[in-house]
Amino acid sequence: MNNFTFHNPVRVYFGDDKLQELPDLVKEFGSKVLLVYGKSSIKRMGLYDKVVDLLQSNNIDIVELSGIDPNPRIESVREGGELCKKHDIDLVLAVGGGSVIDAAKGIASAALYDGDPWDFYSYKVQSEGALPIGTILTLSATGSEMNRGSVVTNLKTKQKHGWGSPYTYPKFSILDPRNTFTVNQHQTGCGIVDSLTHVYEFYFSKNDNYLNNRICEAIMKTVIHYGPQAIDNPENYEARANLMFGSTLALNGLTGFSNTWDGFNHTTEHVLSAYYDIAHADGLAILGPHWMNYILDESNVQKFKEFAINVWEVEDRGTDMEIAKRGIQAVFDFYQSIHMPTQLSNVNIDDKEFDEIASYATRYGESVGRFKELSKDDVLQILINAK
Incomplete structure (x- = not known):
């Protein structure tokens, strides 16, 4: 630690x-x-x-x-x-x-x-x-x-x-x-995605530790469990209460006390919504799983396997890479189940500004992200994949 x-x-x-x-x-x-x-x-x-x-x-x-x-x-x-x-x-x-x-x-x-x-x-x-x-x-x-x-x-x-x-x-x-109680379906979905992304950006860390990981997993599992319940029954007090404090804990410092913040998702999404004024969490829902797909490789497959099994309860069968990919697919499926977009075309964004967006996302250096450093070309490819 x-x-x-x-x-x-x-x-x-x-x-x-x-x-x-x-x-x-x-x-x-x-x-x-x-x-x-x-x-x-x-x-x-x-x-x-x-x-x-x-x-x-x-x-x-x-x-x-x-x-x-x-x-x-x-x-x-x-x-x-x-x-x-x-x-x-x-x-x-x-x-x-x-x-x-x-x-x-x-x-x-x-x-x-x-x-x-x-x-x-x-x-x-x-x-x-x-x-x-x-x-x-x-x-x-x-x-x-x-x-x-x-x-x-x-x-x-x-x-x-x-x-x-x-x-x-x-x-x-x-x-x-x-x-x-009166928050509508889309805004509830936005809150779910924002909370999960806050945790992703500390959970996927080069210098992670056991305690940090378990805290992150508990928050993610809570949000995943209660989010659909709040959408289906907006006045479910227990669901709303768990979502409320879950989102608070996701970014009050507890999830990142020893881990580094990755930053790709929020940094890149801030550029997207500055250009297109889309809902912040719509952008996060689109970028997050495409980022996961893009960065997954042999160097980090164990972390994604852990994510798949511990958070999404993916069955531990097949190769590590197969399990990791099923975990990422679970993210896509969950976002679609709560009616959040997973492609840029879902929010009427085309590729006209992709190069400029990728340049601005990497404006503070040659790369963005810490779990896996991504160049401008990497960011551009993720945007293209998410198109």
Whole structure:
């Protein structure tokens, strides 16, 4: 096991009716919040009214920023930062899924920065502070409720970058599975794929270890077991609860405490969705199994065999390569069973921008990915295979 430092300061309040703790949590930091949310879903489900009533009845002032996009835009971060400065906001409260929470992290940092917040996401500067952040999760997917990461899109420059700092960990996150009951089939599927991909990118590691692998496998098996149940019965509390905390654990540092992050899937998908504005997990569902097929060889077949048997319960018969390939096929089959795309043509992407996408995916060096380093030509071939 490699040396590591593990720290996660986020307080998680998990379960039914934990929302009632919101006023006391907010008052630890002040009495004026910027309420950040998406377009209409939290109003349709009644959560918006509950949050506003709780805050107002406890003399907490609210400034609102709505309309956060599924791939949050830098324009929203800029607007939110200015609202924080104008209204002397004490805490940024994100109510929604990962996109809303990601935007809130950028906003909280922009509130204490005099320049353009895109400077953070283009890696020109590091944040020297941020307003406190609280979250109320409504979508099990990104794990942003318990990590410091934030991904924001700049459509003008066709860039989608991830960034975070020690200051962008939420101070608290309220996770009530009932707040995910109204999530539709596609968004539930997106959350399943995003959670699994987060784990893949630590599970497939050159320097893996036994404990890390078993933690990763437990999370993946839980998501695979409960995901279809949540799709078939959206108000199945046990399924939604396991998906919710499974997605949180997938990217709160627990799965990667000693392993390296591979990075191919998220790095390449961020380029895809910056160019085409597709759902993040649609891109991950397409890239993931094609990446597995492409990198599988004799040097890593044992890892893929382990994945096939321990995660997908593939029968241990035949050669190692045959078992590994059946495991990868299980990924394709599972994604199709939950109605997620597995080809770029499924989301109306053709090969016109493939060369440019492959170039940008490898922009930080000659390759992308750590489990198996992939050149621009490798990335291009994976895109062609996924066409």
